Amino acid sequence: MIVDVAVRTVDGLPIPAGGTVLSIDPVHSSVELDVRHLTIARVRGRFGSFAGTIHVEDEPERSWAEVSIDAASIDTGDPTRDGHLRSAGFLDTGRHPKIEFRSTGLRRWEKSLFDVIGDLSMHGVTREVVVACDYRGMTADPWGNQRVILTARTEIDRGGWGLDWNQPVETGGVLVGPQVSIEAEIQALPLR
Secondary structure (H helix, E strand, C coil): CCCCCCEEEECCEEEECCCCEEEECCCCCEEEEEEEECCCEEEEEEECCEEEEEECCCCHHHCEEEEEEEHHHEECCCHHHHHHHHCCCCCCCCCCCEEEEEEEEEEECCCCEEEEEEEEEECCEEEEEEEEEEEEEEEECCCCCEEEEEEEEEEEEHHHHCCCCCCECCCCCECEEEEEEEEEEEEEEECC
16 A cells, blocks of 8 residues: 655755654665674674654654664574574573664754664663664655665664673684674655
8 A cells, every 4th residue: 555655855855744654664674783703803693573663753853763673583694693692691582572762862964964862772771872874865666655765873882781791712802892883774664
């Protein structure tokens, strides 16, 4: 079912009209992470199950979003490592099944670039993060649906959420780096 979206232009960019609620399309979106491994290498992973909404307000800077990620859906391509990441030493998905983000503010600093400030909750801890976003615009897909496209990136110190597990390596340093980069490629559709 195609949902018509009223579109307006703000600073030359097409955006949905205020009052529009968009749902993240999990089939055409991704939430990925990477972290240093053995001090010099990188390990990448992705979450396979997530949902979220973007609430567009009349004043674009007052728009807000919320995202919920199934923590157990982590996939780094290694079932043994993924099991460890789900354990109490890391995400503890038995006790904390969701990773959640809810924005509390938006700060635009260039035409299509803005920061979203919000609360990231995981492993029983909530902390404020700043997510750098690049609004790519709106486009119609082959079925006539209007899609909003954006990229979001942040970097966190996992220790701030109590994800402190580590192991020293013989050559110096630790097995898992403290900084985790998170990137989301988002396509969102108006709610039906």
